[in-house]
Amino acid sequence: DIVMTQSPDSLAVSLGERATINCKSSQSVLYRSNKKNYLAWYQQKPGQPPKLLTYWASAREPGVPDRFSGSGSGRDFTLTISSLQADDVAVYYCHQYYSDPRTFGQGTNVEIK
């Protein structure tokens, strides 16, 4: 199984400041034949299902604010919130869909400092 490890577990950022969340996979999720990274990021608020933010490591889902951006390749990935808003308080998960079983990171709790 591919193990996904996020850092940090928790992050407190001032409004308007940048938040950076890292995700490392135990093996590469880059599929060489199509050069795509099989990695997505989700946001989850209390009592709600996860919401898709980015996929293929860096493609933003339509409707997601452009302050959210995904980057990285191979085993190392980052989700950046360029200017934190109050509505961004949530838990963020990375997710690999390179192989079954699909696996998720342990989550990063983002709050306002």
Next chain:
Amino acid sequence: QVQLVQSGAEVKKPGASVKVSCKASGYTFTTYFIHWVRQAPGQRLEWLGWINPGNGNTKYSQKFQGRVTFTKDTSASTAYMELSSLTSEDTAGYFCAREVGWSHFDYWGQGTLVTVSS
């Protein structure tokens, strides 16, 4: 618009089974895989497996193999997840999610809380 609407919360005794439904609307049910994911309190998301509503093929996580069954009713655009031999460790929110090709999950159900308690 695409929607996945799940059945309501359940309370079960240890050893019992639970069946959760996931009704799809706003798209052609048979053209997207449905995955099942659960989340125990304070835990990370955990994948249970998928069903192909087009032909009924399924794949289960090894952890749940033999205890979980996915089915579908194409006429009702509904997928089902049944989990048997429940223990307190199965207390969790259970989500269905639509997969885009072999890819990410773009739509999720609202979740169904299953509580296992004697």
